[in-house]
Amino acid sequence: MSATPWSRRLFLSVTAAAAVAAVDSGCSLLGGGSTTQVKAAGDQTLEKSKINVSLIPCTDVGPLWLAKKNGYFAAEGLDVTLVNKPSGPDVISSVFGGDADFGFATYPVLVQAQLKTKGKQNLRVVADASAAKPDTTAVVVKKGSPLTRAEDLKGKRIAVTARGTMADLAVMAGLRAAKVDWNTVQWKQIGFADMLPKLESGEIDAAFFAEPYVTIAQAQAGVTTVFQPLTGALDGIPLSGYMATEQTTKERPKTVAAFQRAIRKAQTEAATQHGDTEVKQTMVDNANVQPDIAPVIHLPTYPISADPTRLQRVPDLMQQFGLISDKFDIKPMILPELG
Known part of the structure; x- marks a missing residue:
């Protein structure tokens, strides 16, 4: 068998296999899910319990997979469906279109999407996802x-x-x-x-x-x-984050806070030696990475907070290379931790 067809099958499987996660919770890939109010951690009533999260399958979302696998979302009263998308712009479209409650994308995509809306629809960064590290x-x-x-x-x-x-x-x-x-x-x-x-x-x-x-x-x-x-x-530049529309953060603050807590717990765990091993296992479980390759994968840094000073490095770099014409202040996009 030639190397090229097999190569494409493996790479296709790595890209597509994360879509399997989309059926785990049993709710529709599209559509809004249940708005039935449920009790979350701390006896808080969530505005929405079944949520969709659009993502691009890569090491950056390892803690997201971990939060689902280890029940961190469930502990917060969230029934999460993870929906695979081929690119950041596709993730943005699903969030703006209402098919996803939260989305994962790189920061340049988020900044450009925010600029394109011209204030008609605002995106908010609800949690940081990853930062650059050598060999990643x-x-x-x-x-x-x-x-x-x-x-x-x-x-x-x-x-x-x-x-x-x-x-x-x-x-x-x-x-x-x-x-x-x-x-x-x-x-x-x-x-x-x-x-x-x-x-x-x-x-x-x-x-x-x-x-x-x-x-x-x-x-x-x-x-x-x-x-x-x-x-x-x-080195260390912020790479990607989780976002929601400003409307979602205003109408469902308890749901957003529950999502933030689950992600923060998973990101904290991912920074430990045991968590590192667990995140690599999520690559096997969700991205069809072979078990013998997973241990040698290099993971990015998983920050536990979205620091405005760090994140500002991204739009500044974008301006240097002409991706955006004017200086962009990212701080208003960052949603403080709600709980």
């Missing part, structure tokens, strides 16, 4: 490629999941550090599932991978890392 992302080339340095990528075809996300922002920052004009790059928007086959076939020259795809591609095809974009000046 990589710009890779196929085995044996003559491209070995960032300087070699000038004018090349580089795959990212979507433009205007942390993916291409990180690559541009890495190229700038190597004094390479990122405007010469031929950007290719390709889902993670299709990147490795296209890399091996020569349709693209390089690809930006995030974990667990970095480790899978290394083990499966022997890809070579050209550079790690989220290191150096970008």
